[in-house]
Amino acid sequence: MKMMKWGASALALGLVHFAAPAEAAGGKTLETVKARGMLNCTGHDGSYLGFAEVDDKGNWKGMDIDLCKAVAAAVFGDPAKLKVVPISWAQRWPALQSGDVDIIVKASGGTLSRDTELGLQFSMSYYLGTTKVMAHKELNLKSLKDAAGGTICIPAGTSQEQQVAAYTAKLGIKLEPVLIEKTEELEQAYFSGRCDLYAQWGPTLAIARIAKSKVDDHVILPDVLAVEPEVMIMRQGDDNWVDIANWTLSTLIFAEQEGITSKNVDEIKAKPTSPQVAKFLGVTPG
Known part of the structure; x- marks a missing residue:
């Protein structure tokens, strides 16, 4: 639409x-x-x-x-x-x-x-929409499985918390979640390097990647954590x-x-x- x-x-x-x-x-x-x-x-x-x-x-x-x-x-x-x-x-x-x-x-x-x-x-x-994950390009990740042991920014109080937990369990990896309620603070944490990864609704990631960074410095990984x-x-x-x-x-x-x-x-x-x-x-x- x-x-x-x-x-x-x-x-x-x-x-x-x-x-x-x-x-x-x-x-x-x-x-x-x-x-x-x-x-x-x-x-x-x-x-x-x-x-x-x-x-x-x-x-x-x-x-x-x-x-x-x-x-x-x-x-x-x-x-x-x-x-x-x-x-x-x-x-x-x-x-x-x-x-x-x-x-x-x-x-x-x-x-x-x-x-x-x-x-x-x-x-x-x-x-x-789908839940996706964005990563700093310098980490050279091909998929979320390559990020084992990393930190991931997740919006607190959303279904993304459960989706990340379920998907990483399926992959057999562990990530350290950083839960932040406000979107602006969440994105600041990711773009400042506090988190290796940023899990969010796909359109939100695409908007943030364009609006708040040099586009080529970040990649949206191919993994689809959920369709909602x-x-x-x-x-x-x-x-x-x-x-x-x-x-x-x-x-x-x-x-x-x-x-x-x-x-x-x-x-x-x-x-x-x-x-x-x-x-x-x-x-x-x-």
């Missing part, structure tokens, strides 16, 4: 009155959000390029932020009715369970333990809230597939390109 189109598609949600599902018999989260008049959605405690970052005007942007705006548009018909709450990776679950945020949209995977142990519920997947679908995450027992998240994603996917954005929605609504588009935009019932 093309990240750059999602912001425009999110704005289109309000125009096509996708808020209809929010008018159904609501769950507790929906009632709370509507009473507050604002959706509280996760941000990042720093800059997470491409997904959740603050621009030079102080505005949040990125793929995950666009999805937060889309959910706000689904509920209120207005993507601006959104409060972005900056949190770390480890703060995600306490923030959701305490009610500080209504939904987690923060490059987070839907895992069995998060479902059964933390009592979380997931939307359909909006991104499929990224999802929006909610508390269990509020199926209507999950429905809103899923239909928001379905609407974004259909809008992008049909080339519908906030800039051309009125034009397409006046002259739908297909019966499906006519129904989607409310021109015909169904």
Whole structure:
């Protein structure tokens, strides 16, 4: 899915009155959000390029932020009715369970333990990512197995901790983990040489390699530690809230597939390109 189109598609949600599902018999989260008049959605405690970052005007942007705006548009018909709450990776679950945020949209995977142990519920997947490892090129590593005995920076409070442990056990090697919560501090530890390796979500490694170093000084090893679908995450027992998240994603996917954005929605609504588009935009019932 093309990240750059999602912001425009999110704005289109309000125009096509996708808020209809929010008018159904609501769950507790929906009632709370509507009473507050604002959706509280996760941000990042720093800059997470491409997904959740603050621009030079102080505005949040990125793929995950666009999805937060889309959910706000689904509920209120207005993507601006959104409060972005900056949190770390480890703060995600306490923030959701305490009610500080209504939904987690923060490059987070839907895992069995998060479902059964933390009592979380997931939307359909909006991104499929892999966990990879970056290494200093000067170490001349061909694969992770060559790094036995080295140090590896891992984001604390994430599924990468378990993934590294499981993968290294499979290889029969031991690495010394360096667990750091904040992404900026984690990357500083790796790029300063404190760690030989850096385990992270693949897109995050690619962004860090380009943005914070001389690209040729670092290599992303071929090992794939895990494949994880990224999802929006909610508390269990509020199926209507999950429905809103899923239909928001379905609407974004259909809008992008049909080339519908906030800039051309009125034009397409006046002259739908297909019966499906006519129904989607409310021109015909169904």
